[in-house]
Amino acid sequence: MILTVTLNAALDITYxxxxxxxxxxxxxxxxxxxxxxKGLNVARVLASLGHRxxxxxxxxxxxxDALRRLLAESGQVTDALVPVAGATRRTVSVVDAxxxxxxxxxxxxxxxxxxxWDAFTDRYTALLRDASAVALCGSLPPGLPVGSYAQLVREAHAARVPVLLDTSGEPLRRGIAARPDLVKPNAEELAGLTGSTEPMRAARDTRRRGAHAVAASLGPDGMLLVTSEGVWRAAPPRRLSGNPTGAGDSAVAGLLSGLVEGLPWPERLARAVALSAATVRAVAAGEFDRTTYEELLPRVTVTAQQAAA
Amino acid sequence: MILTVTLNAALDITYxxxxxxxxxxxxxxxxxxxxxxKGLNVARVLASLGHRxxxxxxxxxxxxDALRRLLAESGQVTDALVPVAGATRRTVSVVDAxxxxxxxxxxxxxxxxxxxWDAFTDRYTALLRDASAVALCGSLPPGLPVGSYAQLVREAHAARVPVLLDTSGEPLRRGIAARPDLVKPNAEELAGLTGSTEPMRAARDTRRRGAHAVAASLGPDGMLLVTSEGVWRAAPPRRLSGNPTGAGDSAVAGLLSGLVEGLPWPERLARAVALSAATVRAVAAGEFDRTTYEELLPRVTVTAQQAAA
Incomplete structure (x- = not known):
C-alpha cells in the first residue's frame, strides 16, 4: 500500500x-x-489509479467525526488516522457564483x-512496515515543532520506504535537510526556500540542501524534474484554465504511483503533469477528470534538459 | 418556565x-x-434575568451535536430540542480585525x-402545558410551509399561553393573521409587511392585520409599542454604538420576562430597550452587559403617545 500523512487534516466546506x-x-x-x-487528496487520486x-x-x-464518516462513505481509502483531543480544523471556500x-x-x-505526537509516531512506524512509499503532506497543526517532518523522513529512511515531502516554509527547509527522496515545491515555495526565482537554479540548490530529487511545479506550464539521473521538463499539450485546487496533490499521486510501479522518471513526470492538468479541468474542485487525464497523458511532452546537476 | 422555539437553530461560528x-x-x-x-439567544437572556x-x-x-454540547456546558437553559435527520446549519461570521x-x-x-414536524408539534404541545409564555423566533428551515408559525400561534392560544412572534417575510405575515399576543418587527420588516416606512402607521396596520400588540424596534432610537391599552415610545438615554447582533433577541427577552412578571407595558418596554442597548455595548456579540443594563434601565425614557389605536 501507499501511505499518505496529513498532520493537519481538514473538513473542507464549500459555500x-x-x-x-x-x-x-x-x-x-x-x-x-x-x-x-493534501494527503487525503493524494490518497483519493492514488485509489482512483488503482493503488491501495x-x-x-x-x-x-x-x-x-464528520471527516471520518465522509471518508468511510466514499470507501476509497483506508482510514488510519490517530485521534486527538482537539477538533479537526475546517476550511471554508466561499465561491462567488x-x-x-x-x-x-x-x-x-x-x-x-x-x-x-508519540501516539502518532508509533502508528506511523507500524504503518511503514507495509508501505511501498509514503507522502508527507501539508501544514503542521499548532503545537508541533517545525522539525516534525524531518523526524518522519528519518523514520521512513530507517524503514527503507521511499518518502516524498510536500510542505512549505520552515517545516520544508528542515524536512529537506533530512534527505527525502523527493520534494514537490511550487515556484513560490522554491523561491522562499532558496531565494532564487529561477526554477532550475532553485531546484538544483534544493538538491544540494538534501533532497534527492526535486519536482518543481510550474503551474500551467507543467513541471521541472531535477534528479541524480537527469533533468526533465514536462508540459501539457496546451495551457489549461480552471480551478487549480488539488492540482499539486494530483501531481504528488502521479509521481508516487509511478515510483511504486517502477516507471522511469520521464513517465512518472508525464503522469504527474497529465493528472495535474486533469484536476484543473475537473468540475468538482480537487477531483481529476479521467477522460481529460487519458486524453492528455500520451500528449504530454517530456524533454531532457542539460546533464544532471 | 418560559418556552422559546427556534425552528432553524444554528451553530454560530465566528472567525x-x-x-x-x-x-x-x-x-x-x-x-x-x-x-x-434567535430563540436560543432569547433563552440565554431570560436565564440571565433569573427565569427558567x-x-x-x-x-x-x-x-x-456540537450545539447541544455547548448548550449543556453553559448550563443556562434546558434543552428540549427535537432531533431531525438533516444537519443543523452553521452561520459563519468573519470579523475583519x-x-x-x-x-x-x-x-x-x-x-x-x-x-x-409532527414529532415537533407533539413536543411543543406538551411543553406548552408548563409554559407561562412562549416566543417563536427566527427563520423557517427548508421544507416547512410558510404557515408553520401560524399553526404554532393557534396551538399556544388553545393552551392559553401568551405567544410572541419574531420572524420576517411571509411566515410573519401568515403568523400575524393567527393573532399572536405580540410581534417584534424592526422597521424593515414592518415596511415589508405593510408597505409603510412610517413606524406608527405600519405598527397600527400590523395590529389591524391580527397582532394584539406590536413592539417595533427602531434601532438605536429605541422602540415603539402599540397596544390596545396605549401607545408608548421608549429611547435609551443616549444613542449607543457597537455590535447590534442579538439586540433584537434581548428586546424579546425583556418583553417576555416583563409579561411573565406582570409588569405594566411601559416597564416591559423600558426593560426591552435597556437590554437591547446593553447587548449592543457588550464585548461578545449576542451577550448583554449587565452593568450597562443596570445603569441604563432607570434612565430609559418612556413617553405615552396619542390615544391607543
Whole structure:
C-alpha cells in the first residue's frame, strides 16, 4: 500500500453565494463537505489509479467525526488516522457564483500534545512496515515543532520506504535537510526556500540542501524534474484554465504511483503533469477528470534538459 | 418556565481574520463557536434575568451535536430540542480585525420532513402545558410551509399561553393573521409587511392585520409599542454604538420576562430597550452587559403617545 500523512487534516466546506459582498449578510445557496488536507487528496487520486492508499495523521472533535464518516462513505481509502483531543480544523471556500472566484478561510487546526505526537509516531512506524512509499503532506497543526517532518523522513529512511515531502516554509527547509527522496515545491515555495526565482537554479540548490530529487511545479506550464539521473521538463499539450485546487496533490499521486510501479522518471513526470492538468479541468474542485487525464497523458511532452546537476 | 422555539437553530461560528480580502486565502487567527438562533439567544437572556428557560426546535447532525454540547456546558437553559435527520446549519461570521466589520454567511438549514414536524408539534404541545409564555423566533428551515408559525400561534392560544412572534417575510405575515399576543418587527420588516416606512402607521396596520400588540424596534432610537391599552415610545438615554447582533433577541427577552412578571407595558418596554442597548455595548456579540443594563434601565425614557389605536 501507499501511505499518505496529513498532520493537519481538514473538513473542507464549500459555500456557494450569489455574490460575495464584504461586510454583507449572505444566504448560502449550496453547502458541500468533503474530507480535506493534501494527503487525503493524494490518497483519493492514488485509489482512483488503482493503488491501495492508507491515510494517517490526526483527527478529532465533531469535525473529525464528520471527516471520518465522509471518508468511510466514499470507501476509497483506508482510514488510519490517530485521534486527538482537539477538533479537526475546517476550511471554508466561499465561491462567488457571479465571478466564479473563491475566498478561502482556513482554521489553524488542533493543538497537538507531545503524548499525541508519540501516539502518532508509533502508528506511523507500524504503518511503514507495509508501505511501498509514503507522502508527507501539508501544514503542521499548532503545537508541533517545525522539525516534525524531518523526524518522519528519518523514520521512513530507517524503514527503507521511499518518502516524498510536500510542505512549505520552515517545516520544508528542515524536512529537506533530512534527505527525502523527493520534494514537490511550487515556484513560490522554491523561491522562499532558496531565494532564487529561477526554477532550475532553485531546484538544483534544493538538491544540494538534501533532497534527492526535486519536482518543481510550474503551474500551467507543467513541471521541472531535477534528479541524480537527469533533468526533465514536462508540459501539457496546451495551457489549461480552471480551478487549480488539488492540482499539486494530483501531481504528488502521479509521481508516487509511478515510483511504486517502477516507471522511469520521464513517465512518472508525464503522469504527474497529465493528472495535474486533469484536476484543473475537473468540475468538482480537487477531483481529476479521467477522460481529460487519458486524453492528455500520451500528449504530454517530456524533454531532457542539460546533464544532471 | 418560559418556552422559546427556534425552528432553524444554528451553530454560530465566528472567525477573526487580520483583513478580509475577497478571493484571497486567509489564516483564521481565532475560532469561537456558540449555540445560535434567535430563540436560543432569547433563552440565554431570560436565564440571565433569573427565569427558567426551555428551548425547543430542531437539531441534527454533527453540528447539532456540537450545539447541544455547548448548550449543556453553559448550563443556562434546558434543552428540549427535537432531533431531525438533516444537519443543523452553521452561520459563519468573519470579523475583519482591521475594520471591525463582520461578513456573515448563513447556511439554509436542514430539510424538515412532515414526520419530523409532527414529532415537533407533539413536543411543543406538551411543553406548552408548563409554559407561562412562549416566543417563536427566527427563520423557517427548508421544507416547512410558510404557515408553520401560524399553526404554532393557534396551538399556544388553545393552551392559553401568551405567544410572541419574531420572524420576517411571509411566515410573519401568515403568523400575524393567527393573532399572536405580540410581534417584534424592526422597521424593515414592518415596511415589508405593510408597505409603510412610517413606524406608527405600519405598527397600527400590523395590529389591524391580527397582532394584539406590536413592539417595533427602531434601532438605536429605541422602540415603539402599540397596544390596545396605549401607545408608548421608549429611547435609551443616549444613542449607543457597537455590535447590534442579538439586540433584537434581548428586546424579546425583556418583553417576555416583563409579561411573565406582570409588569405594566411601559416597564416591559423600558426593560426591552435597556437590554437591547446593553447587548449592543457588550464585548461578545449576542451577550448583554449587565452593568450597562443596570445603569441604563432607570434612565430609559418612556413617553405615552396619542390615544391607543
Amino acid at each position: 456557494r453565494v450569489p455574490r460575495l459582498r464584504p461586510h454583507g449578510t449572505h444566504r448560502v445557496t449550496e453547502v458541500v463537505e468533503r474530507p480535506g488536507g 492508499a492508507v491515510v494517517t495523521g490526526f483527527v478529532g472533535g465533531g469535525t473529525g 457571479a465571478s466564479g472566484d473563491t475566498t478561502q478561510l482556513n482554521e489553524p487546526g488542533p493543538q497537538v500534545t507531545v503524548a499525541e | 477573526r481574520v487580520p483583513r478580509l480580502r475577497p478571493h484571497g486565502t486567509h489564516r483564521v487567527t481565532e475560532v469561537v463557536e456558540r449555540p445560535g438562533g 428557560a426551555v428551548v425547543t426546535g430542531f437539531v441534527g447532525g454533527g453540528t447539532g 482591521a475594520s471591525g466589520d463582520t461578513t456573515q454567511l448563513n447556511e439554509p438549514g436542514p430539510q424538515v420532513t412532515v414526520a419530523e
